Amino acid sequence: MASRRLRAFKRWMKSQGIQCSDTLDFIDCPQQGISVGALSDLHEGDVVAKIPKTACLTIKTSGAREMIESAGLDGHLGLSVALMYEKSLAQDSPWAGYLQLLSPQECLPLVWTLGEVDSLLSGTELHKAIKEDKTLMYEDWKENILPLVYSAPQSLNPSSFSVKEYFAARSLIASRSFQIDEYHGFGMVPLADLFNHKTGAEDVHFTSVSPNQEYVDDVDSENGDNNELSKISGHDKRDSTCENSYIHSDSESDYSSVTGEDPMMLQMIMVREVKSGDEVFNTYGSLGNAALLHRYGFTEAHNPFDIVNIDLELVLKWGCSLFSSRYCRARLSLWRRINISGSVSENSEYFEVSSNGEPELELLTLLYIMLLPDNTCHKLDISICTADKVSANIGMILSEKHDITWSTSSEISKDLLLTEKVCRALLALADIRESCYGSKSIDEDVEALKRCCMTERKLYHSLMLRISERRILEKFRTYATAGAQIQTFQDANGTSTTRKRLKKH
Numbered sequence: 115m116a117s118r119r120l121r122a123f124k125r126w127m128k129s130q131g132i133q134c135s136d137t138l139d140f141i142d143c144p145q146q147g148i149s150v151g152a153l154s155d156l157h158e159g160d161v162v163a164k165i166p167k168t169a170c171l172t173i174k175t176s177g178a179r180e181m182i183e184s185a186g187l188d189g190h191l192g193l194s195v196a197l198m199y200e201k202s203l204a205q206d207s208p209w210a211g212y213l214q215l216l217s218p219q220e221c222l223p224l225v226w227t228l229g230e231v232d233s234l235l236s237g238t239e240l241h242k243a244i245k246e247d248k249t250l251m252y253e254d255w256k257e258n259i260l261p262l263v264y265s266a267p268q269s270l271n272p273s274s275f276s277v278k279e280y281f282a283a284r285s286l287i288a289s290r291s292f293q294i295d296e297y298h299g300f301g302m303v304p305l306a307d308l309f310n311h312k313t314g315a316e317d318v319h320f321t322s323v324s325p326n327q328e329y330v331d332d333v334d335s336e337n338g339d340n341n342e343l344s345k346i347s348g349h350d351k352r353d354s355t356c357e358n359s360y361i362h363s364d365s366e367s368d369y370s371s372v373t374g375e376d377p378m379m380l381q382m383i384m385v386r387e388v389k390s391g392d393e394v395f396n397t398y399g400s401l402g403n404a405a406l407l408h409r410y411g412f413t414e415a416h417n418p419f420d421i422v423n424i425d426l427e428l429v430l431k432w433g434c435s436l437f438s439s440r441y442c443r444a445r446l447s448l449w450r451r452i453n454i455s456g457s458v459s460e461n462s463e464y465f466e467v468s469s470n471g472e473p474e475l476e477l478l479t480l481l482y483i484m485l486l487p488d489n490t491c492h493k494l495d496i497s498i499c500t501a502d503k504v505s506a507n508i509g510m511i512l513s514e515k516h517d518i519t520w521s522t523s524s525e526i527s528k529d530l531l532l533t534e535k536v537c538r539a540l541l542a543l544a545d546i547r548e549s550c551y552g553s554k555s556i557d558e559d560v561e562a563l564k565r566c567c568m569t570e571r572k573l574y575h576s577l578m579l580r581i582s583e584r585r586i587l588e589k590f591r592t593y594a595t596a597g598a599q600i601q602t603f604q605d606a607n608g609t610s611t612t613r614k615r616l617k618k619h
Contacts, residue, residue: 117142119215123304126211130169132305135162138394140308145569148215149393150309156388162318163305163382170294170380171209172301176200181266191258193291193301194283195275201283202274212304219282220289221571222411224248234576237551238583239404239423246460248281255280289410294380295322306382309396311406313414316397319385322378402469403579411571413578422586423464424477426456428546432539433484445484448495454479471589473540478531485535532597540594544587556584 120140127134137160139151156162168175173182176196182188187195200207207213219225223235223244231248235241255277263275273279290307293300306320388394398406402420403413433442454476456463465477486494551559563577 120148122211123215127169127305129211130304131166132169133164134305135160138162147217148308151393152388152390154390156317156384156394158384158386160384161381162384162394165303165305165380165382167294167298167378167380170298170301170303171196171200171212172294172298174298175301177203177207181262181268185258185262187258187262188299190284190287191254193287193299194280195259195262197283197286197302198275198279199270201279202271209302209304212302216286216290220285220411222285222288222409223407224251224288225281225285226572230572234572235579238576238579239421240408240579242462243408251281251284252277285411292320303380306380306396309394311398311410311412312395313397313400313417313419315395317384317386317388317394318396319383320396321381321383403582407575407579411575413575413582415578417582418469420469420582420586422467422547422583422590423457424467424473424543424547426463426465428543429465429477429480432542432546435542437484442484445486445491446480448491449480449483456480467586467590469586469589471586471591471593472528473590473593475528475531478528478536481536481539482531482533485533485539529597532600534598537594537598540597541591544591544594548584548587551580551584556581556588559584 120142124134124140137152137154137156139153141149141151143149173179173188173192173196176182176199178196178199181199182192182195185195200209201213204210223231223240224247226234226244228245228248231241231244235244259275259280263270263272287302290302291300292303292306294303303320309318384394398410400419401409403417404421406417407413430442430446433445437445456465456474456476458464465474467473483491483494559577559581563574563581566574566577568574
């Protein structure tokens with residue numbers, strides 16, 4: 115039997131013109147929340163739901179639209195105000211039947227205390243990012259939302275727009291919002307947000323319907339502004355039978371007349387078979403555990419998209435332990451002059467280590483240059499001005515060292531860069547990165563996870579993240595050790611061509 119809040123939600127969906135297939139079963143579990151199952155076999159191509167855009171909570175549909183747009187707010191800020199406003203109306207909100215289904219906030223690190231962030235995420239990819247997020251979001255609230263509360267034409271309850279409520283709204287938006295179309299932007303999509311994620315196991319696909327009934331695929335890529343995945347895009351035709359009298363859509367009609375397309379419905383379509391009794395999954399994208407915990411508040415075991423980052427700062431720390439600061443700066447400058455760099459996020463530059471423990475080529479190249487003899491480095495330096503291709507500079511050095519023929523159409527193989535010294539450097543970097551997790555060993559983390567209950571969500575998922583990252587560092591060490599052993603064997607036998615060849619385009 116459906117829970118009371120699910121029965122209220124179903125009544126609300128019907129009142130909003132949301133069409134949901136009878137083959138879908140909503141399960142409300144006190145420990146794990148709501149999930150969606152199949153009451154009968156579902157087949158590829160089955161349309162299991164239709165959601166009018168007027169039923170979605172966006173800046174355009176909210177009763178706070180005029181206030182938000184007059185303040186010049188959009189994106190996360192604007193949608194946060196819309197969500198807080200509708201929540202403040204309680205049962206008077208047109209979305210009351212939907213909002214009562216949501217938790218006050220999602221258990222994202224964003225809403226953890228600073229003490230919890232420091233104790234649970236120390237050393238992980240999230241530690242620094244979450245602290246920066248919290249600082250920036252507090253500034254957003256102070257500079258944009260706090261003044262709005264006291265200057266708005268309608269009377270607003272300050273407690274409904276407090277910094278705590280803002281962070282709570284941001285957690286809901288981060289984990290539940292979807293891109294709808296260019297007019298609405300992104301917003302809360304009732305029903306669509308109830309499907310749980312499973313990596314590489316998308317059962318249901320969200321899509322827009324164009325006027326000629328052809329499907330427009332959603333965008334499964336990261337958006338630099340709102341950081342949401344598995345989104346819906348396109349300009350759609352709205353079903354005129356699903357008007358919500360609360361929502362003023364004159365501007366939407368104007369937009370339609372300009373584009374020649376009328377917004378219509380969002381659809382949920384099965385993309386593969388699901389047997390009766392099985393859960394129906396969505397996928398939020400190909401995300402590692404750091405990204406999943408950051409945006410959605412959970413992790414997955416054996417996640418193939420996990421990564422560990424090694425900051426450039428750590429590489430320079432290693433370099434300065436062997437060479438002078440001036441030497442390291444010169445070699446770094448040389449590395450940059452051949453148009454190579456690491457990944458960049460905010461003010462940080464870093465190198466990714468994939469789930470199988472393999473580092474990026476850019477890191478190997480930097481270490482190789484750091485460890486070149488002075489005369490070889492000088493030769494590389496003077497060759498930069500005449501090289502036809504970025505990799506040709508390093509290629510010239512490698513061709514001399516390994517007695518191979520270099521072509522400017524060739525790509526540097528990682529194997530060629532794995533000298534014994536580079537492999538030792540990788541092992542040193544692994545130790546430096548590992549030290550970021552503190553004094554507890556990975557075995558202690560594993561034992562702590564075994565004792566932990568999944569209801570202790572913060573502890574459980576932070577341990578999952580720590581362990582998954584440290585497992586990658588173990589593989590990273592194995593990669594470096596294997597490279598060193600091969601190099602030693604080749605040096606001992608006077609061979610260098612068995613494994614060290616160039617990849618051709």
